Amino acid sequence: MKKHLPLILRIIVAVILIQTLRFKFTAHPDSVYIFTKAGLEPVGRIVIGAIELIAGIFLFIPKTIWLGTVLTLGIIVSAIFMHLTRLGIEINGDRGILFYTAILTFILAAIILYLYRKTVPFLKRN
Numbered sequence: 001m002k003k004h005l006p007l008i009l010r011i012i013v014a015v016i017l018i019q020t021l022r023f024k025f026t027a028h029p030d031s032v033y034i035f036t037k038a039g040l041e042p043v044g045r046i047v048i049g050a051i052e053l054i055a056g057i058f059l060f061i062p063k064t065i066w067l068g069t070v071l072t073l074g075i076i077v078s079a080i081f082m083h084l085t086r087l088g089i090e091i092n093g094d095r096g097i098l099f100y101t102a103i104l105t106f107i108l109a110a111i112i113l114y115l116y117r118k119t120v121p122f123l124k125r126n
Contacts, residue, residue, distance in 0.1 A: 006115045009108050010065065013072060014056040016105050024049035030092055038082050051075060065112070066120045072109040076102050 023031040024045050035041035040048070051071060058068025079102045083089060089096045117123060 006112065009112050009115075010059045010068075013069075013105055013108050013112065014059045016101060017052040017056040017072065017075075021049050021053055024052075034082075034087060034091060034098075038086055048075060059112075063119070065116050069109050069113040069116065073106065073113065076106045076109060080106065 022028070027042070027045075031045060032041055035045040038044065052075060055068045055071035055075065058064040058071065061068075080099070083091075083099045083102065089099045091098055113120075
């Protein structure tokens with residue numbers, strides 16, 4: 001199980017990132033509402049969706065796992081910040097599911113980055 005845990009965590013994070021893309025790329029009303037309230041509609045919605053797609057793909061390429069994780073952490077920290085400053089925990093009656101999913105994704109991505117810390121090019125010791 002120990003050798004499979006990093007893969008399982010990467011799959012979970014990638015699924016969370018990628019499953020939200022249909023909402024962003026199809027301009028789902030909830031997604032448009034969120035990005036409008038954040039002042040990023042429509043360009044921010046599309047750009048962030050594209051970055052999430054790239055991060056999700058990078059999580060499965062051995063040499064770019066660290067980069068996918070760093071991108072994920074950047075996106076998620078921004079999402080958490082937006083929830084805490086502009087959006088609120090609950091959005092359109094979702095009981096905070098988006099916020100709590102962002103917290104979970106942040107924790108899992110941080111664990112992944114820790115597990116793969118030796119693969120980060122600029123952290124390697126000679």
